[in-house]
Amino acid sequence: MTPYQAYVIDLDGTMYRGDEPLPFARAFVDKLAAKHIPYLFLTNNSSRTQEQIAAKLEHMGIRCRPENVLTTSIAAAIFINQQKPGARCYAIGEDGLFDALKKEGHRIAGDHCDVVVIGMDRDLTYEKLSRACLEVQNGALFLSTNGDVTIPTERGLEPGNGALTSVISVSTGKDPIFIGKPESLIMDQALKQLGTDKASTLLVGDNYDTDILAGIHAGMDTLMVFTGVTPYERYPSLPEKPTYYVNQLNEWLPHI
Ligand SMILES: [Mg+2]
Structure with missing residues (x-):
């Protein structure tokens, strides 16, 4: 097997679980760094900024600089730039989304918007949803960072961004463009950021339905890798198999 020239790596369930690094996550990234193999952490989480995610990983001893992180918020902001530079945006989201939109030169506005973009918002209100619906009805481009309908937490399955977005889809009768995994939009951006082609880049993740x-x-x-969402028990019935699988990341170290 020819070693891969670059890696796209999921975070939750692959590098860490909650606030705990997963076994061998650090060794995995250390080996990539030692071999000068570029890597990009790719997350559907829209809430946090590149700097916040890099700080969390560094705190766990996993090497990461802000430019090693691609979130669905950044991917959404870049996508908007391709449609309309300096767009007037109505956004529902947290720090990560507002930060990404501003960094790409977009303006945050409450009316006459070119784009409505929805990301995870734990302070969501009826007023925010109403405003988003009105802007979409008035013709704004309708984007959503990701379609995940649930978020696994210690309490169980809580509503994810796809569930929040569905209120606006149902109310307006319009479907959004989803940016995050499993859509290929964000993968194209990941490859562009790494500067490698798909044939020589490996995607690592725990969630069959997204990663x-x-x-x-x-x-x-x-x-x-079976350290997160999708259990090994599902493997036999997966319609299209992953190229490789491991129980834990140490099993892959000899191939880096
Ligand atoms: Mg994951």
Whole structure:
């Protein structure tokens, strides 16, 4: 097997679980760094900024600089730039989304918007949803950072951004463009940021329905790790298999 020239790596369930690093996550990234293999952490989480995510990883001893992180918020802001530079945006979200929109030169506004973009917002209100609906009805481009309908937490499955977005879809009768995994939009941006092609880049993730399908949709090789959402028990019935799978990341170290 020819070693891969770059890696796209999921975070939650792959590098850490909550605030705890997963076994061998640090060793995995250390080996990539030692071999000068570029890597990009790719997360559907829209809430946090690149700096916040890099700080969390560094705190766990996992090497990461802000430019090693691509979130759905950044990908959304870049996508908007391709449609309309300096767009007037109505956004529902947290720090990560507002930070990304401003960094890409967009303006945050409450009316006459070019774009409505929805990300995870734990302070969501009826007024925010209403405003988003009105702007979409008035013709604004409707984007959503990701379609995840649930978020696994210690309490169980809580509503994810896809569930929040569905209120606006149902109310307006319009479907959004989803940016995050499993859509290939964000994979194209990841490859562009790494400067490598899909044939020589490996996608690593724990969630079959987002990570692995994103890789498959983008035509990339995939490495599935059973430390997160998708259990090994599901493997036999997966319609399209990942290229490789491991129980823990140490099993892959000899291939880096
Ligand atoms: Mg994950």
